[in-house]
Amino acid sequence: xxxxxxxxxxxxxxxxxxKKLYSNKAFSKGHLLYERLTAGIPSHLAGFVDDVLEDLIxxxxxxxxxxxxxxxxxxxxxxxxxxxxxxxx
Numbered sequence: 001x002x003x004x005x006x007x008x009x010x011x012x013x014x015x016x017x018x019k020k021l022y023s024n025k026a027f028s029k030g031h032l033l034y035e036r037l038t039a040g041i042p043s044h045l046a047g048f049v050d051d052v053l054e055d056l057i058x059x060x061x062x063x064x065x066x067x068x069x070x071x072x073x074x075x076x077x078x079x080x081x082x083x084x085x086x087x088x089x
Contacts (some may be wrong), residue, residue, distance in 0.1 A: 005048045013052045016041060018088050021062065021076045031065040031073040061087075 005013075017037055026032045038049050053074070056062040061080055065073035076084055 005045075005051065009045055009048070010052060013041060013045060013048060014056065015088060017049070017053060017056065018061065018076070018084055021074065022084065022088055026065075026075040027078045027081070028075070031068075031075045033068070033070055034072045034074065037074065 020037055020040075021032055024030060024032050024036075037053070038046060041049060053062065057064060060077055061084055063075050063077050065075045067073070
């Protein structure tokens with residue numbers, strides 16, 4: 001029986017992912033590896049990162065950059081930058 005993700009924890013993970021991508025300037029040319037996105041998230045919430053990341057991709061805020069030789073990479077959707085900044089700040 002799996003645990004459920006509360007709304008407050010969902011928002012924390014969502015902001016954490018968006019802040020990391022934003023602070024590393026992962027817009028049109030930059031990208032960030034999956035391992036870097038999950039670093040710094042508490043261990044009891046680490047299992048939910050995939051669900052939140054998938055949801056952000058569906059909403060169009062995050063774009064799957066592609067598979068690099070080091071792993072999967074992600075970047076922010078530059079067309080939704082205003083919306084992303086409203087969530088972060």
